[in-house]
Amino acid sequence: MKDISCKVLVIGGGPGGYVAAIRAGQLGLDTVIVDPKPMGGTCLNVGCIPSKALIHAANEYRHVSKMARGERTPGVRVENPSFDLAAAVEWKDGIVARLNGGVAGLLKKAKVKTVRGWARFRDGKTVSVDTETGTQVIRAEEIVIATGSKPVELPFLKFGEKVLSSTEVLSLAEPPKRLVVVGAGYIGLELGTAYAKMGSHVEVVEAENRILPQYPADLTRPVAARLKDLGVVLHLGAKAKGLVGEDALLIETAGGRDERLPCDKVLVTVGRAPLTEGWGLEELALDMDGRFIAVDDRCRTSMRGLYAIGDVTGEPMLAHRAMAQGEMVAEIIAGHRRAWDKAAIPAVCFTDPEIVTVGLSEAEAKHQGIEVKTGQFPFKANGRAMTLEDEDGFVQVVARADNHQVLGIQAVGGGVAELSAAFSLALEMGAVLEDIAGTIHAHPTQSEGFQEAALKTLGHALHV
Amino acid sequence: MADKFDLIVIGAGPGGYVAAIRAAQLGMKVACVEKRDTLGGTCLNVGCIPSKALLTASEKYHEAKEELDRFGVDVGSVKLDLKKMMGHKDDVVKSNVTGVAFLFKKNKITWLKGLGTIPAPGKVQVEDAKGKKETYETDKILIATGSDVMNLPGVEIDEKQIVSSTGALDLAKVPKTMVVIGGGYIGLEMGSVWSRLGTKVTVVEFLDKIVPTMDEEVGKQFHRILGKQGIEFKLKTKVTAAKAQKSGVKLTLEPAAGGDAEEMKADVVLVAIGRRPLTDNLGLDKIGVETDKRGFIAVDEDFQTNVEGIYAIGDAIPGPMLAHKAEEDGMAAVEIMAGQSPHVDYNLVPGIVYTWPEVASIGKTEQQLKADGVAYKVGKFPFSANGRARAMNATDGFVKILADKETDKVLGCHILGPNAGDLIHEVATAAAFGASAEDIAMTCHGHPTLNEAVKEAALAVDGRPIHI
Ligand SMILES: Cc1cc2nc3c(=O)[nH]c(=O)nc-3n(C[C@H](O)[C@H](O)[C@H](O)COP(=O)(O)OP(=O)(O)OC[C@H]3O[C@@H](n4cnc5c(N)ncnc54)[C@H](O)[C@@H]3O)c2cc1C
Ligand SMILES: Cc1cc2nc3c(=O)[nH]c(=O)nc-3n(C[C@H](O)[C@H](O)[C@H](O)COP(=O)(O)OP(=O)(O)OC[C@H]3O[C@@H](n4cnc5c(N)ncnc54)[C@H](O)[C@@H]3O)c2cc1C
Numbered sequence A: 001m002k003d004i005s006c007k008v009l010v011i012g013g014g015p016g017g018y019v020a021a022i023r024a025g026q027l028g029l030d031t032v033i034v035d036p037k038p039m040g041g042t043c044l045n046v047g048c049i050p051s052k053a054l055i056h057a058a059n060e061y062r063h064v065s066k067m068a069r070g071e072r073t074p075g076v077r078v079e080n081p082s083f084d085l086a087a088a089v090e091w092k093d094g095i096v097a098r099l100n101g102g103v104a105g106l107l108k109k110a111k112v113k114t115v116r117g118w119a120r121f122r123d124g125k126t127v128s129v130d131t132e133t134g135t136q137v138i139r140a141e142e143i144v145i146a147t148g149s150k151p152v153e154l155p156f157l158k159f160g161e162k163v164l165s166s167t168e169v170l171s172l173a174e175p176p177k178r179l180v181v182v183g184a185g186y187i188g189l190e191l192g193t194a195y196a197k198m199g200s201h202v203e204v205v206e207a208e209n210r211i212l213p214q215y216p217a218d219l220t221r222p223v224a225a226r227l228k229d230l231g232v233v234l235h236l237g238a239k240a241k242g243l244v245g246e247d248a249l250l251i252e253t254a255g256g257r258d259e260r261l262p263c264d265k266v267l268v269t270v271g272r273a274p275l276t277e278g279w280g281l282e283e284l285a286l287d288m289d290g291r292f293i294a295v296d297d298r299c300r301t302s303m304r305g306l307y308a309i310g311d312v313t314g315e316p317m318l319a320h321r322a323m324a325q326g327e328m329v330a331e332i333i334a335g336h337r338r339a340w341d342k343a344a345i346p347a348v349c350f351t352d353p354e355i356v357t358v359g360l361s362e363a364e365a366k367h368q369g370i371e372v373k374t375g376q377f378p379f380k381a382n383g384r385a386m387t388l389e390d391e392d393g394f395v396q397v398v399a400r401a402d403n404h405q406v407l408g409i410q411a412v413g414g415g416v417a418e419l420s421a422a423f424s425l426a427l428e429m430g431a432v433l434e435d436i437a438g439t440i441h442a443h444p445t446q447s448e449g450f451q452e453a454a455l456k457t458l459g460h461a462l463h464v
Numbered sequence B: 001m002a003d004k005f006d007l008i009v010i011g012a013g014p015g016g017y018v019a020a021i022r023a024a025q026l027g028m029k030v031a032c033v034e035k036r037d038t039l040g041g042t043c044l045n046v047g048c049i050p051s052k053a054l055l056t057a058s059e060k061y062h063e064a065k066e067e068l069d070r071f072g073v074d075v076g077s078v079k080l081d082l083k084k085m086m087g088h089k090d091d092v093v094k095s096n097v098t099g100v101a102f103l104f105k106k107n108k109i110t111w112l113k114g115l116g117t118i119p120a121p122g123k124v125q126v127e128d129a130k131g132k133k134e135t136y137e138t139d140k141i142l143i144a145t146g147s148d149v150m151n152l153p154g155v156e157i158d159e160k161q162i163v164s165s166t167g168a169l170d171l172a173k174v175p176k177t178m179v180v181i182g183g184g185y186i187g188l189e190m191g192s193v194w195s196r197l198g199t200k201v202t203v204v205e206f207l208d209k210i211v212p213t214m215d216e217e218v219g220k221q222f223h224r225i226l227g228k229q230g231i232e233f234k235l236k237t238k239v240t241a242a243k244a245q246k247s248g249v250k251l252t253l254e255p256a257a258g259g260d261a262e263e264m265k266a267d268v269v270l271v272a273i274g275r276r277p278l279t280d281n282l283g284l285d286k287i288g289v290e291t292d293k294r295g296f297i298a299v300d301e302d303f304q305t306n307v308e309g310i311y312a313i314g315d316a317i318p319g320p321m322l323a324h325k326a327e328e329d330g331m332a333a334v335e336i337m338a339g340q341s342p343h344v345d346y347n348l349v350p351g352i353v354y355t356w357p358e359v360a361s362i363g364k365t366e367q368q369l370k371a372d373g374v375a376y377k378v379g380k381f382p383f384s385a386n387g388r389a390r391a392m393n394a395t396d397g398f399v400k401i402l403a404d405k406e407t408d409k410v411l412g413c414h415i416l417g418p419n420a421g422d423l424i425h426e427v428a429t430a431a432a433f434g435a436s437a438e439d440i441a442m443t444c445h446g447h448p449t450l451n452e453a454v455k456e457a458a459l460a461v462d463g464r465p466i467h468i
Helices: A015-026 A041-046 A048-068 A085-109 A186-198 A217-229 A319-333 A362-367 A383-387 A416-428 A433-438 A448-457 B014-025 B041-046 B048-066 B082-106 B185-196 B216-228 B323-337 B366-372 B387-391 B420-432 B437-441 B451-461
Strands: A004-011 A031-034 A076-079 A113-115 A118-123 A126-131 A134-145 A149-151 A178-182 A201-206 A233-236 A239-243 A248-252 A258-262 A265-268 A272-274 A306-308 A347-349 A354-359 A372-378 A394-400 A406-413 B004-010 B030-034 B077-080 B110-113 B115-120 B123-127 B133-143 B147-149 B177-181 B200-204 B232-234 B237-244 B249-255 B262-266 B268-271 B275-277 B310-312 B351-353 B358-363 B376-382 B398-404 B410-417
Touching: A004 A015, A004 A113, A004 A319, A015 A031, A015 A041, A015 A085, A015 A319, A031 A134, A041 A048, A041 A085, A048 A076, A048 A085, A048 A186, A048 B048, A048 B387, A076 B048, A085 A113, A085 B387, A134 A319, A178 A186, A186 A201, A186 A217, A186 A265, A186 A347, A217 A354, A217 A406, A239 A265, A306 A319, A354 A416, A362 A372, A362 A394, A362 A406, A372 A448, A383 A448, A383 B048, A383 B082, A394 A433, A394 A448, A406 A416, A406 A433, A406 A448, A416 A448, A416 B420, A416 B437, A416 B451, A433 A448, A433 B420, B004 B014, B004 B115, B014 B030, B014 B041, B014 B082, B014 B323, B041 B048, B041 B082, B048 B077, B048 B082, B048 B185, B110 B123, B115 B133, B133 B323, B177 B185, B177 B237, B177 B262, B185 B200, B185 B268, B185 B351, B200 B237, B216 B232, B216 B358, B216 B366, B216 B398, B216 B410, B249 B268, B351 B420, B358 B420, B366 B376, B366 B398, B366 B410, B376 B451, B387 B451, B398 B437, B398 B451, B410 B420, B410 B451, B420 B437, B420 B451, B437 B451
Parallel strands: A004 A031, A004 A134, A031 A113, A134 A306, A178 A201, A178 A265, A201 A233, B004 B030, B004 B133, B030 B110, B133 B310, B177 B200, B177 B268, B200 B232
Antiparallel strands: A076 B077, A118 A126, A126 A134, A149 A272, A239 A248, A248 A258, A347 A354, A354 A406, A372 A394, A394 A406, B115 B123, B123 B133, B147 B275, B237 B249, B249 B262, B351 B358, B358 B410, B376 B398, B398 B410
C-alpha cells in the first residue's frame, strides 16, 4: 500500500476529531482522519445521540402512561399504552446511521481523506493503520490525537452478558425486569431513568451519599424526587462488591451490611477513562496530567507537532468541549492566533428533570474567596411551565456582590437544556445582573426564569 | 373623597400588574383598577396562557394519535374529552391569576375593582359592577388598558358560532369545520389547536401571505408545514359577510383585488384580524389626552402622554402588541417616575408563534434590511442536521441569522423549529449586547442541544458551518 503524506492527521473520528478534520479541510489543509468505526465517535455511535433518542422515547412513553392513568394532560384519554424497545432501538439505530453518513459526507465535502482502521504511532510523525486491506502508513506534519475515552470497568464486575456498559444498554431487545445501575453520575442516571420509564424496576448503587455528586446538591433534589416517583430505589453511600449467583448483585450498604439486590442486568457507569492504550503512546514522550495527556491552552502536547483534544485530555469529558478544542486546533495549525479562553462550558444532564450548570456554583465561588449574591426563581411561578405541566425546578444566578458580574448560572427543570446557550453567552459577554434583567424575555417562555432569577438576585423579582 | 395614592394604574394586564408591583417595590403607594373579576388582563385570562395550555394539550393529543409509534410507543386508543381539557386550561388560568392576586397582597397593592375613568389629571373614578362610583386622588396615573378584539364589518361576533379568540378558547364541542379569518399568529395558533383536535380548518387571509410581518423565507416554509398538517389557506381573499344560521355560518368571500363572490359554510368562524387598543372607555377626549386615529395613545420617551402626570404603556400605545413588551414598558415607566433611566428597545422584543413547529424572531427581517438599504450577511442552518432535533423526531425548520456585512453585528434572527421560543433568547441576550455573529459562534454550546443550530447559523454567517 502506498504511504500517505499529509499536512494534518487526525486520530479518532469523535466530535473532537471529526470537527478538527472538517475545520482543517475548510481551511484548505491537506487532512486525513483515521477511525476503525463509523464516523462520530462515542458521542454519535454509543453516547450523546443514541442515549438522548432512547430518553426521548422513554419520556414520551412515560407521558402517555401518565395520560392513561389520568395524571397528565387532562382531556386526552389513552388506553393500554405499550412500549416496544426493539422498535425504539431500530429507530435510534436509523438516526445514528444517518448521522454517521452525514459526518462522512461533511468530511468528504471538506476534502478530508478518511482511512478506516486502528492507528498506531511509529514515531512522532508517522502512524501505521491496520486497515481491512493491509497496513497503511501515514506521515503527517501535524498530528491531532483525539482517541477519546472508554467506560471504566470494575475488576469484580467485568462487562459481559449480565454486566453492561453504557454501550450495550443502548441496544437491548427488551427492558430488563430488574436493572441495577452502579454509579449515579449523569450517564447512569440518564439511562437508569429511561429504563425505569420503560417499565424496568431500577435500583441505583452510589458510593457517595447523594446522586450526581458532581453537581450542587440543591440542583439534584428535583431529580431525586422524580426518581422516587418512578419507583427507583437508591442505595447511597453503598458499594457494589460483585455478582452472587445468577441473579443478584452484592453490595455493602452505608451501614456496612451486605445486601443482595436481585437483578437481571447490571449497568456499570462509574466513569470514563481516557483511551491511552493500544496506539503507541509509549513510543512518544508525552507529558501526562494524571491519566490524561497534558495539553496547554492551544491543545499542544509536550511534543512539537502533536496536539491532543477531547476526552483524552481531561475533564470536563463532554462532546462540545471536544468540538470546540477541535475547531481551535485546526485554526491554530492553519496559522490563526487562537487560544482556549472559554468563559463557560455548559454541562447538561438529560435526567428528569434536566440540569444545566454554566460557570461557577455558589460554593465554588465562595471557595475562591469571592463574595457572592445569588437568586433563585422557581418554575412554579412561571406561566409557561404551568402550560407545559412541568413546574418542578428553578433557575439560579450567582453573581459577584460588588460589581454584579454574573459568575455562574444553574437550572433544573423540564427542557432547561435549551436554556443553556443563553447562559453561556451571558457569561462570555461578561454580563452583569442588570444586563440580564434588562434583556427582554418573551412571554410565556421558560427563559423568563433567567430574567426573573437575575431580578431576584438584584432584590426585586416580579413574579415571586 | 377616598384614599390618595402615589400611582393609580388602570388595567391589570401584564403591563399594568407588573408596573404596579415594580412601583410598590420602589416605595410608591399603589392602586390598580381592573374591571374583570380576575387580575392578569388579556394575557392571563383569555390570551397567552389559556392559548398555550390548549396548544400543549392538543399537541399531546395529536402526538399520541399520530407520532409515537415511530419510536416504539404504542397507544391502544386515544380519545378526546374536550370538557376535561377545557377544565385543565381553566385550572392553569386560575393558578396564574390567583398568583397575581397573591403578588398584589404581598406588595400591598390596592385592587380597585371596577371600570376606571379619568375625570381630570390626578383623579381616577372607579365604577363598580353595581354602578357605585368612587373617585380617588393620585399623584400619577398609568394607563394600561390594553387591547380588545378588532371587529370586522359585516361579521357580528356572538362567541358561539362566530367567535373571537376568547370564544375559540372555550368551544363546547369540536366543530367539524372552522374558518379562521386572518392569518396572523393568533388565528394560526387557535386554528392549530382545533385542527389537531379534529376540525377541518380553513384560514382566509387578505394579503398574499400568512403572518405578513415574518421574514418571508421563514413564512413560506411555515406556510408549507401548516399546509402539510392539513390546514387549508385561502390567500388574497376577503370575507365580506358572515351570517350565523341555525346550523353553521354562511360566509361570503371575495378576491382581495375584487372579483366574483363565493360562498362558504363552516360550523364556526373565528375572527382573528388583529387587536385594537382599548382606550375609548377612559374619557380621554375630555381631558385632552392625544390618541392616533387607530386609538393608540401617543407617549414620549418617558411613556408620558401629552398631559402631565398621565402615562401609558402596553397594547394601549404603539409598538409590538405583546405581553412581554407591555411588562417591559410597565417596569420602565414606573422606574422613570422614580427617577431612574431605563430604556426599552422595541427592536429587541422577541416574537413567538406557538404552533408546531414554533416560530420565533427578533430584530429585522431580510425584507426590512433590504428596504432600509443595509448591507447584510445571512447564515442558515436546518434542524435536520442537528442531533438533538433528530433524537426528538423534530427536524422541520431552520435557524436564520442576519448580520451586518461590515461589522458582523447581529441584526435579526428568525427561527422556525422545535422550541424556537426558548432558542431565540440566546440571540436576544446577544443582541442586547450588540454582539456579533462571531460572538455567538465562539460561545461553547452544549451538546446535544437544539441551541447548537443557532451556533451553526452564526458560523454560517461567516461561510463556515461545521455540520452542513
Ligand atoms: C452514554 C453516554 C452519553 C453521553 N452523553 C453526553 C452528552 O449528552 N453530552 C456531552 O457533551 N457528552 C456526552 N457524552 C460524552 C461524549 O460522548 C464524549 O465527551 C465525546 O464523545 C468525546 O469526544 P472525543 O472526540 O474526545 O472522543 P470519542 O467520541 O470517544 O471518539 C474517539 C474516537 O477515536 C477512535 N479511536 C480511538 N483510538 C483510535 C486509534 N488508535 N486509531 C483510530 N481511531 C481511534 C475511537 O474509535 C472513537 O471513535 C456521553 C457519553 C456516553 C458514553
Ligand atoms: C389569544 C391570544 C393569545 C396571545 N398570546 C400571546 C403570547 O403568546 N405572547 C404574547 O406576548 N402576547 C400574546 N398575546 C397578546 C397579549 O395578551 C397582550 O399583548 C397583552 O395582554 C397586553 O398587555 P396589556 O397589559 O397592555 O393589556 P391587557 O392584557 O389587554 O390588559 C388590560 C386590562 O385592562 C382592563 N381594562 C381596560 N380598560 C379598563 C378600564 N377603563 N378600567 C378598568 N380596567 C380596564 C382590561 O379588562 C384588561 O384586563 C395574546 C393575545 C391573545 C388574544
